[in-house]
Amino acid sequence: MSPVIRLETELPGPKSKAINARRAAAIPKAVANQSGIALTHADNALLTDVDGNRLIDFAGGIGVMNVGHRNPALVEAVKSQLDHLTHACFAVSSYESYVALAERLNRLTPGTHEKRTLLVNTGAEGIENAVKIARHATGRPAIVAFEHAFHGRTNLTMALTAKPMPYKKGFGPFAPEVYRVPFSYCYRCQSAGGKTCCQASAAYWERIFAGLVDPTEVAAIVIEPQLGEGGFVPADPGALTALAAFARQHGILFIADEIQTGFGRTGKMFACDHYGLVPDLIVTAKSLAGGLPLAAVTGRAEIMDHVHVGGLGGTYGGNPLACAAAIAVIDVMERDQVLARGQAVAATLRARFEALAGRYQFVGDVRGLGAMLALEIVTDRTSKAPDKARTTRIQAEALKRGLIILTCGTYANVLRVLVPLTVEAAVLAEGLDVLDAAFSAASG
Ligand SMILES: Cc1ncc(COP(=O)(O)O)c(C=O)c1O
Structure with missing residues (x-):
């Protein structure tokens, strides 16, 4: 050959x-x-x-091309959509593909509870909206993020992102009420050597929060189940389970950033599926629409519906071309x-x-x-x-x-x-x- x-x-x-x-x-x-x-x-x-x-x-436009560049089904779907409707603004008029995609994501994402999905344009915008929704639903201000995290380049997501260069240096001041905790990067952990990750207990998380922020002030924990830009480190299963239990106990919402890990990248539809983790909110983007700009926030119905009418949206969020592409991606994932x-x-x-x-x-x-x-x-x-x-x-x-x-x-x-x-x-x-x-x- x-x-x-x-x-x-x-x-x-x-x-x-x-x-x-x-x-x-x-x-x-x-x-x-x-x-x-x-x-x-x-x-x-x-x-x-x-x-x-x-x-x-081997880059896939940074994790966007899980079903390949110009997958024929996606190209067909977008071409056909071009002949019908390219924009409406979903806050002005509905179109079926936004609804159909939301229904698909509500079914596909972890957990069998009732869900709602909001569509926006970029990963960072998805994270911003997840945080808005979590704060509104809990009435709490604080957000907990991780060392080595990357969540985007907007002002709030820069605050959530850990690495100063090139993402933050010179761009401050950043959004307040963001607290940072260690990620289970066991390869570089000072206390490595034991069989169990040092974060894999309720006591660990109680201790970390005791010196950081009162749990009753925390709206949400935002985590990449496997770090993306931060070094492709999968969270330790024990650490993630203990953290999720801690969050549940204190009424803190769990937001999974599956922007890079989602849509089959990790061998399962979502990385959360490796951990049996059911997040309250999950944010997807990148391979969701195979190259068209689209992100989704999918979450528990009662949390998503807490926000008043007009509180969420944007001119382009869930654009018809991007929705057609995303539906084609999900079809291809299932069919092929x-x-x-x-x-x-x-x-x-x-x-x-x-x-x-x-x-x-x-x-x-x-x-x-x-x-x-x-x-x-x-x-x-x-x-x-x-x-x-x-x-x-x-x-x-x-x-x-x-x-x-x-x-x-x-x-x-x-x-x-x-x-x-x-x-x-x-x-x-x-x-x-x-x-x-x-x-x-x-x-x-
Ligand atoms: C895990 C994660 N979250 C958020 C983002 C931000 O997404 P976007 O560049 O679409 O704003 C990225 C992008 O690389 C990412 O990998």
């Missing part, structure tokens, strides 16, 4: 560079440009650039058994990552749920000092060879995979061969 990657020029090629030059003159440099490549089109897990190069995509395909992708990734860990002492940790898998790169396994420089080199060596892969982590030393779950086996294998070569080139 001939290779999938086709390199006509070095990367980025001359036409990409020309667009980059125009970009630099027209667009603030603050918008990062990680690959430097300008695309013309994409198919499933393949990208084509303006210079005619064909690359393999995308969960099972994602589990197969996960098994391949894990085997290849374990092999890399066997060969290279600088692989400190292989971790993640399902296909949301990552490698943490360290200078050595004893000190576990984060090795950002080598991580960046591996990423650059991969790109040179035609593979786009992202990094993440508070210390920017984690390589993460967000390849479409629908990736063909041969494409996945070739992408992993390139990663292998990149490791080898960056190992000296």
Whole structure:
């Protein structure tokens, strides 16, 4: 079989560079440009650039393409929607697809209780709305978030996000009444060594809150069940269960941020499903609509319905094109058994990552749920000092060879995979061969 990657020029090629030059003159440099490549089109897990190069995509537009770039069912649904209705503003007039999508999400998300779904445009807007709703329903001001968390770039979500650079530095002051607690990042825990996570008890959470904020003041805890930007760390099951019990006991709502973990990325529809966790509110976005801007807040009916008429909404939230795309995504996930395909992708990734860990002492940790898998790169396994420089080199060596892969982590030393779950086996294998070569080139 001939290779999938086709390199006509070095990367980025001359036409990409020309667009980059125009970009630099027209667009603030603050918008990062990680690959430097300008695309013309994409198919499933393949990208084509303006210079005619064909690359393999392990980034999926940062976790948006679980059913693949331009999935045919999604393209068909959006084209057909274009011929009928492109905008109404749901606060002015209804259309059936918003309602149908809400019904689907109410059924799909964890828990069999009665639910309601609000549609908005972006992940950050989804989190903002979940917090608004939680505060309104509880009458409490405080929100608890985690170390290493990422929830977005708006003012409130910057406050919830942990990492200063590049997300917060210089952008303050931030929204008040946000309290931060440790995440169960056991690989880097000072008290590591025991069999049980130190956070896996009610006593732990009582102790943490005692020095932080009174639980009766807390509206909600917001958590990514597996950290995304913060380093692809799955929460310890014992810690998450103890925290959920603590929240229940104190009338604190549980908000799961499943913006990056949702829609099959972790091998189940939602990461909460790995933990038997039923959140009060769940926020989804990214792969929900396969590339069209859409986010959803799905929650207990009595909480969602607490807010007065007109208190939630926005001009574009639940736009008809995005709703059509999301319904197509859910149909595809069911029809094409995308969960099972994602589990197969996960098994391949894990085997290849374990092999890399066997060969290279600088692989400190292989971790993640399902296909949301990552490698943490360290200078050595004893000190576990984060090795950002080598991580960046591996990423650059991969790109040179035609593979786009992202990094993440508070210390920017984690390589993460967000390849479409629908990736063909041969494409996945070739992408992993390139990663292998990149490791080898960056190992000296
Ligand atoms: C877990 C998580 N929450 C929130 C967001 C913010 O989403 P958006 O960029 O759509 O605002 C992201 C985006 O990366 C995310 O990964």
